[in-house]
Amino acid sequence: MENPVNIAVVYYSSTGTIAEVAGELAEAAEKAGAAVRLRKVAELAPQAAIDANPAWAANAAATASIPEATSDDLVWADGVLIGSPTRFGNVAAQLKQFLDTLGPIWQQGLLAGKVYSGFTSAGTGHGGHESTLLALSHTFHHFGGIIVPPGYTDAAKFADGNPYGTSHFDQGGTVPVGDVTRAAARVQAERVVKIARATRAAAERDAA
Template sequence: MAKIFVITYSTYGHINTLAESIVKGLEKGGVDVSRYQIAETLSEDVLEKMHAPPKTDIPIITTDDLLKADGFLFGFPTRFGSLPAQVKAFFDSTGGVWKDKALVGKPAGFFYSTGSQHGGQEATVFSTMPFLAHHGIVYVPLGYTSPHLLDNSELVGGSAWGAGTMANGDGSRQPTEKELAIAETQGEGFAKIAKKLAA
């Protein structure tokens, strides 16, 4: 059975909420799923000033852990239209597995959260493409596989690049049912492709 890691960095919990639906979709797609989180680099003092809740007890991912998976779905919030420094620091630590070409051909996808509708959801994913290209990782986008992505009757996060949500600047908006459904669709679709690549 293909083994997929869902790897998140979540400051206020929105990404972890989306991840639950991603996992549900992956399991429907018939793959083995493990959850990891990216290590925090901010001090407790800074996190307290940000009113960030305590981190979950999800295991911290290491570069060696990446070798055990057949594919990855990464979830994280945007920071000024790009990936957070914590995620960049993790990607920057993968030089050893890059040297060994250990991730070539493995699939990866992304899901994300922004503070506002125009906070850079697609740009955030776009900023990760060099990491995938240098490792030879196969990018698997969501595409327009969910009808909710074409729904203009209300605010709906996500795009062809991956599932997403808007948190508001103060974190008060939570993922909606439609956004969670999009995340589940992404997980299920990713599982099908990952199984083919792992076969």
């Protein structure tokens, strides 16, 4: 029996929006036949700051059982979905710190040739959705990755409106992740699984 394609979903989330999107992506990838690792990156904020924000504290408790990401998760993966809330139009410091630890495996070429795709959220409608996803793509270029955006490949993407990746507008934390975002996430996950599977099959043929 053919081994399943390996998909890592790696994210940072403070108050839970990105954690929900990551969970939707992971579930959709599994349904598409992938072996999935759902991983959060390490928190850098002091506990006092987390405790002072009820939503942040609630998310920390709710996701306590999710393992922290390591470089091994990316080495294992054929495809990687990486997510961050937007911070001034860029990725969160916690995710950037994790990416900065990947130098050793990057130098060995272990990040090249994999499929990569990003997801994000923002509190305002034009608060950096696209710029955050494009910032992630800069890293994917340096990895030598195969960047797979969802594009407008499904009607759900016209509803979500973002061809660069899944993004959610939570209006300052007042709008939970709903059907539009979940549908967009499923489209993205299925596309990543499909192309990662084809990419791995081609590499295996070349190596045979």
